[in-house]
Amino acid sequence: MGLIIASALLIGLTSLAVLVWTLSSGQYDDLDGDAQRILLDDDLIERPK
């Protein structure tokens, strides 16, 4: 049982950490823009190395 609780805690904390990371890396800063950008097909060439 201890194992189950520990793994529940671990999984929860990991997903929390990932969520906080996505937040601080600005992935929610421009939701409208990101929705449109998926339509651009030349971004692979555009992106700087």
Added chain:
Amino acid sequence: MAALNLSRANVSAKSATDGKSFEIAVKGARCANCIAKIERGVSALEGVEQARLNLSTGKLTVLGHDMAPQRILGRIQDLGYEAQLFDAQDVLGAEEVEGRLLLRCLAVSGFATVFVMGLTDAIWYGGDLSASVRTQFFWLAGAVAIPASFYAGQPFFRSAWQSLRARRTNMDVPISLALLLSLGLSVYQTAQSGMHTYFDAAVMLVFLLLIGRYLDFRLRDRARGAARHLLALQTLLVRRLGADGEVQTVAAREIAPHDRLLLATGDRVPVNGTIEDRDTELDLSLVTGESLPQSMAKDARVPAGAIVTGAAITLRATAGVENSLVADLARLLEAGQQARSSYVRLADRAARIYVPLVFSLSFLACAGWLIAGAPIAQAVTNAITVLIITCPCALGLAVPAVQIVATGRLFNQGVFVKSGDALERLSEIDMVVFDKTGTLTVGAPVLRNAGELLPGVLEQAARLARTSRHPLAVALAHAAGTGPVEAGVRETAGAGLESGEAGNRKRLGSAAWCGADGADYQLWYRDGHGAPVGFRFEDSIRPDTAQLVRDLRRRGLRVEMLSGDNAQVVAAIAAQAGISNWFAGVGPQYKAQRLQSLREQGHRVLMVGDGINDAAALAVAHVSLAPGSATDISQRASDMVLRGNALAPILEALDVSQRARRLVLQNFALAIAYNVTAIPMAALGMVTPLIAAATMAGSSLLVTLNALRLSTGRRKTPWA
């Protein structure tokens, strides 16, 4: 990954005010195509390393070395978008930080809620757990719940502390207290190997309240930045004539009195000044509300904010930017917004009654148990239970839930509401004040005497007019419809258009240009040596204006019109619109003063306006609204912006605001009814943590569902 790296760069751009990065406000970008066009266009410029457009905020961040801001602005304008330079400071505003903190708190409390609930549910439903296992579970729940509550409760603790320091109480005071006490009580109970811990209730409380708080933040977030944007208007670049005759490009804020400035056709006058070299025409609509361009002679005084529509001029500045109209307006705007911030929101009014009531009840419960001879521990426990169970979770959700549904509904109907309390304020109005130009009227000249013209003349003149961007030429071309264009048309700024050689010359333009005289007509056309033909233009009223005014009246609202235009024009428009109270020749400061005096008379006014000259009045009004065609600054200063130019959605907004108010009050009633039943149970010591958690979630759900009725309700006919 490139995208990510750049958003990091966005964040760090705050420190990079050394010319390596700056921000440009881009207006008009809507789709993937716009993004690609702008980013590619700007990146191709020399010195630019990266350009990234944020579609949500309309900010273009440009990174690079030795860039010329003017060239970038020019490039964006060439692509067909409006662009304005932001000051490099203030890139990451306090609001952005606040939003991220709220989201992080929400994430932490959400995780803790799920985890702690899982543990405590196991205890309550798990059958025969031994006392030692149960205590271990409680300690584990506490180990997660306590740090999570302290972290995610920050917004409440901070706000409660601030209000206590100011010797006031708000809703966050009982929230913070209930949080701390429930955690403390739970630790005590666990240490005693007791059953009654509230770890789950504590984290759930934080989670539910944070949802309300975040919704509220999202609404407020859009309302900010009015004054800052006005300052962006001042970062215009101007061409200054140096003493040696050399032209330098400087920021407008560097202009000193007696500087000589070169203004081309289409430039905005940055500071008050006098015209030095020649007669020209200026569009004063932003300053006076007058819709037709005015001719101004040499040595005439020109107010800041006017746009040169005639010949290019040299202007001698008589004031610096800090004394210009725009700066005056920025100050008025700020003052107006401060006046409005004294508005007490419904939720805060409720808190003023609620908070002392809850504390005294809790105190009474404690005293009652002590008098009845209970041990201190039990009396205190029951008193704390009262505090926990009355914690205004449903109250915290009652208002934001309704407001977010109402604003969502209005958005679909073409009204963009920028703050939640704007809806509250809108539901209280008893008077509507309109600006004339661009609000009740189209705001552009319309040909009025087409019926008096000889057949064919309009089309002949339009062939010349179609080549020009002058407002009158555009209006003429519009009246004539699409058609061919005369070959070889030359434009003389400030005079008119001309085609052909001497002998069969056709001219379209001012009276002097066509050799005519007469003040009744603003534009003349002359074919060779024939008699000149005059065209008369007037601003025209919007088609739905009169109906709107009638409907507002029918609801018992007073209607008034304020305009900077001259009395004759204003009277004519007022008659067409059916407005009997009107003021003409009202400058921007006086508009704001009029609104102020109406406020002092006890009126609650909805101001509807669109020009720079309305911005201050919009900020002073109890609540304000700008049509979609309004200037940027007016849209920023007002609480609501219409998507289109039709004014009818105002009625819809009024309706929704009143329904929203009713729903808010209903929600308060629901929350209070819940408390009325829960408090006696808690005071009598009959509430277990399970009941507390269930009722808390239940009442929040009830309030949210009630709010959703606003979105499902049938659209009422506006004046039913």
